[in-house]
Amino acid sequence: MxxxxxxxxxxxxxxxxxxxxxxxxxxxxxxxxxxxxxxxxxxxxxxxxxxxxxxxxxxxxxxxxxxxxxxxxxxxxxxxxxxxxxxxxxxxxxxxxxxxxxxxxxxxxxxxxxxxxxxxxxxxxxxxxxxxxxxxKLKERAELKALSRTAESLSDLLMDVSDTHPVIPDLIEEAFFFVEETGNLLYSNSSAINLVHGLTGKGCRSGENLVELLPFLEEIIQHPDDLFVTEKEIFNKNFKVKKILLPQNEKYNGMFIVLRDLTDLRDKEKELIMKSVAIQEIHHRVKNNLQTVASLLRLQMRRGIPEESKVYFLESLNRILSIASVYEVILSNSSIDEVDIYELTVKIGNMLVYVEPQAEARVNIAFEGDKLTIESKRAVSVALIINELIQNCMNHAFKGKSSGNIRVTFRQDGDWIKIKVKDDGIGYVASTKPSLGLEIVNMMVEHDLDGEFDLRKVEQGTEADITFPLEGRI
CATH class of the missing domain: 3.30.450.280 (GAF domain)
Structure with missing residues (x-):
């Protein structure tokens, strides 16, 4: 229409x-x-x-x-x-x-x-x-009106306090000045007096011009905004500077200047940045060193080793590469020491199943569950545990079979992390003497993770369950 x-x-x-x-x-x-x-x-x-x-x-x-x-x-x-x-x-x-x-x-x-x-x-x-x-416009007007009322109330509260009973200003750790628009000082708290003396060696008295004492405040005082915040470096110190202009009225006509010393905070931030860089460099070197050891093992295997020793070389190689994967995950993320064990397990599982397949059967591996992060120290243990369990599936689960499947699942249950590795192979048969791999798993779950490990034959294949607390020991 x-x-x-x-x-x-x-x-x-x-x-x-x-x-x-x-x-x-x-x-x-x-x-x-x-x-x-x-x-x-x-x-x-x-x-x-x-x-x-x-x-x-x-x-x-x-x-x-x-x-x-x-x-x-x-x-x-x-x-x-x-x-x-x-x-x-x-x-x-x-x-x-x-x-x-x-x-x-x-x-x-x-x-x-x-x-x-x-x-x-x-x-x-x-x-x-x-x-x-x-x-x-109405919202801005209401906010300005509220700010004006707040500033007037604050000025009354601060300026009406008697010299003999200072309630608010002297309890403020920041240096607090109340000045006229010309810069003449009307009031300063004890922190402000100490600050001026520390920076200039001079006293700080009412009636003096604050700009003459601290010239860097001139642009702050003259700034047109009613509320202005900036950071300044003076005499090798870092200060956060605030200016709050009071509304024009008959009683007060001036502004608050508040200085907060941020020097210690900025120094600590620099130290943290330097430590973070150093930790990242350490992770990088550890990863490179582990990969170098793995390369040496591969080189030795290519140059020839006894056939009966080959499986032991390969198991050692995979353990080293699993630990190296921890540092690869750390370096690929922004966190300094947190490792996503889901991402870590995917990396290890794919390496064992697709990069260097060892089973006669064609094996597929799948991953599902929550993304969970833990600190790198415990992540190394998890990496070795996952390596041994998947390696165990590859070596024993699919004998006499043309194909097989491995599924690794993760979930958080309250304050616990639960990892399950399940295959649809021939099923686990307990022996009188556990393999070295299972001994490694048992030891690391119990001693490194404070957790529990259970391996059992199920209706179709074998299931391994690892349960350990979300938060590790301090």
């Missing part, structure tokens, strides 16, 4: 306007888009409804040069007198209303200007409405 047809149908349904008056409304509506773009405001045409108590929106135009007020079209919606009194007043009295407050159909506060639309005979047939969103 066209805009013209829309205006015509709404006017027929909801107003008492004649055909000639409706045509006049349509004529005016053809110019409102240009008006909206020029004024960067929403423009509407409202007409009085048949009951004479409310108005209806018959046409609208949203600016293409600014953000519109309304998210949805409002043509055909009612304008109530309680929300938009200026519109109803204009329609009934024929008088223009400018810069009035109103509430839109979407409950936004707007500045509204309304002028009457008259028929050729001179009587009012509609209202041309211009609306601009003032929600942000």
């Amino acid at each position: 066209s805009a013209t047809m829309s205006i015509e149908s709404i006017c027929h349904d909801h107003t008492n306007l004649s055909e000639e008056e409706i045509n006049k409304i349509i004529e005016v509506s053809q110019t409102i888009q240009m008006t909206a773009d020029l004024s960067k405001a929403n423009i509407f045409i409202d007409c009085l409804m048949k009951d004479g108590k409310q108005a209806v929106v018959v046409a609208e135009a949203s600016p293409t040069t600014a953000k519109p007020i309304y998210e949805n079209p409002v043509i055909g919606m009612k304008a109530y007198e309680s929300f938009e009194p200026a519109v109803l007043y204009c329609l009934k009295s024929g008088k223009a209303m400018t810069s009035n407050r109103a509430i839109t159909q979407e409950r936004k506060q707007v500045e509204q200007s309304v002028v009457p639309i008259r028929a050729d005979e001179g009587h009012v047939i509609g209202a041309l409405v211009m609306e601009k969103d003032i929600s942000d």
Whole structure:
């Protein structure tokens, strides 16, 4: 339906306007888009409804040069007198209303200007409405008003304290000055006096010009913002400087200057950064050294070793590469000492199954569960445990089978981490003498992780369960 047809149908349904008056409304509506773009405001045409108590929106135009007020079209919606009194007043009295407050159909506060639309005979047939969103302006005004009241209350609280009973200023660790806009000192707390003396060797008395004592404060005092915060380095010390300008009134006319010494904090931050870099470098070197050892083992295997020793070389190689994977995960993330054991296990599992497959069967491995992080010390133990369990599956689970599957799952259960390694192989058969791999798993789960290990044959294959606390021993 066209805009013209829309205006015509709404006017027929909801107003008492004649055909000639409706045509006049349509004529005016053809110019409102240009008006909206020029004024960067929403423009509407409202007409009085048949009951004479409310108005209806018959046409609208949203600016293409600014953000519109309304998210949805409002043509055909009612304008109530309680929300938009200026519109109803204009329609009934024929008088223009400018810069009035109103509430839109979407409950936004707007500045509204309304002028009457008259028929050729001179009587009012509609209202041309211009609306601009003032929600942000009202919010800023309220915030400034609240800040002003707070500043006045704060100044009363601070400045009315007697010299013999200082309640607030001397309890503040920061250096606290109250100065005139010229920089003349009206008040300083004990921390401020000590600071000035420490930086300049001079005293700090009321009536002196603070800028002459501390020249770096000149640009702070002269800064145009009522509230200004910056950081300064003076005499090899770091300070956070705040300026709070008080509202102009008969009682007080000045500003607060607050200095906080950040030197120790910044020094500690630098130390932490240097330690972080050093730790990252250590991780990098450990990883490189482990990979070098692995390369030497590979080289030895290529040069020839007894066939019966090959399996032991390969197991040792995988253990070294599993530990190296811990440091690879650390270096690949932003954390200094936290390791995602899900990512770690994926790396180890894929290495054992796809990079250096040892089983005669074609084996697939899958991973599922939560991403869980632990510190690198315990991650090394987890890496070796996962290596031994997957290696055990590869060596024993699929003998005589053409294919097999391994599934590793993770989950956090309260304060515990639970890892399960399950295969669909021939099933675990307990022997009188456990393998070296299972002895390693038992020892590390019990002594390094304070956890429990269980290995058992299930209906289809073997299942290994490792349970250990989320937080390690201190």
